[in-house]
Amino acid sequence: KAGVTQTPRYLIKTRGQQVTLSCSPISGHRSVSWYQQTPGQGLQFLFEYFSETQRNKGNFPGRFSGRQFSNSRSEMNVSTLELGDSALYLCASSLGWQGETQYFGPGTRLLVL
Amino acid sequence: AQTVTQSQPEMSVQEAETVTLSCTYDTSESDYYLFWYKQPPSRQMILVIRQEAYKQQNATENRFSVNFQKAAKSFSLKISDSQLGDAAMYFCALEGQGGSEKLVFGKGTKLTVNP
Numbered sequence: 001k002a003g004v005t006q007t008p009r010y011l012i013k014t015r016g017q018q019v020t021l022s023c024s025p026i027s028g029h030r031s032v033s034w035y036q037q038t039p040g041q042g043l044q045f046l047f048e049y050f051s052e053t054q055r056n057k058g059n060f061p062g063r064f065s066g067r068q069f070s071n072s073r074s075e076m077n078v079s080t081l082e083l084g085d086s087a088l089y090l091c092a093s094s095l096g097w098q099g100e101t102q103y104f105g106p107g108t109r110l111l112v113l
Numbered sequence: 114a115q116t117v118t119q120s121q122p123e124m125s126v127q128e129a130e131t132v133t134l135s136c137t138y139d140t141s142e143s144d145y146y147l148f149w150y151k152q153p154p155s156r157q158m159i160l161v162i163r164q165e166a167y168k169q170q171n172a173t174e175n176r177f178s179v180n181f182q183k184a185a186k187s188f189s190l191k192i193s194d195s196q197l198g199d200a201a202m203y204f205c206a207l208e209g210q211g212g213s214e215k216l217v218f219g220k221g222t223k224l225t226v227n228p
Binding site: 033049058098 | 146148150155156157158159162165189205208212215216217218219220221
């Protein structure tokens with residue numbers, strides 16, 4: 001089976017712009033979660049989607065949003081980018097929504113200038 | 114709130130030796146899941162081992178094993194016969210049964226393997 005894929009892998013944006021990141025889960029996986037990784041804050045949970053519904057949301061401002069499509073693919077959007085949004089954004093998928101092992105994609109590295 | 118603490122920012126081990134990475138956690142949930150993930154320089158997060166809190170038996174995966182002490186809320190990872198490919202950041206993570214925050218990660222331990 002193909003692993004979790006994320007596009008694009010690298011992205012450079014300027015402050016104030018918006019960005020959309022995409023994640024394709026492992027075939028058959030219905031849960032997709034997003035995490036932000038920065039040197040200062042470490043790995044932080046953004047949100048989780050299961051069967052097109054947002055199940056959980058981390059402590060991030062409303063500029064961060066996401067959605068999941070019927071084929072389980074997910075996108076996350078960040079509007080009005082700030083310098084502090086520069087990070088590695090990781091997507092993970094799992095079969096179910098509780099206690100299942102999450103399999104991570106390679107990440108999208110976002111640099112905001 | 115659930116928290117995960119890794120008290121060792123960096124560790125080093127000689128090739129073929131054994132090393133133990135520490136992790137403590139805090140949760141009010143009665144049932145939860147614990148994980149160790151490895152992140153090599155490629156940044157790809159890879160599952161090392163998974164433990165279900167209701168299982169008393171410590172999980173093992175080849176050279177990797179855990180010492181799960183539920184009462185002490187401790188979940189350490191032991192790597193036996195260390196190999197150069199084991200060099201990476203290791204993250205301990207917790208998922209509560211309530212699933213309110215999905216995975217909560219520790220700050221990580223950077224493991225160096227010396228030849």
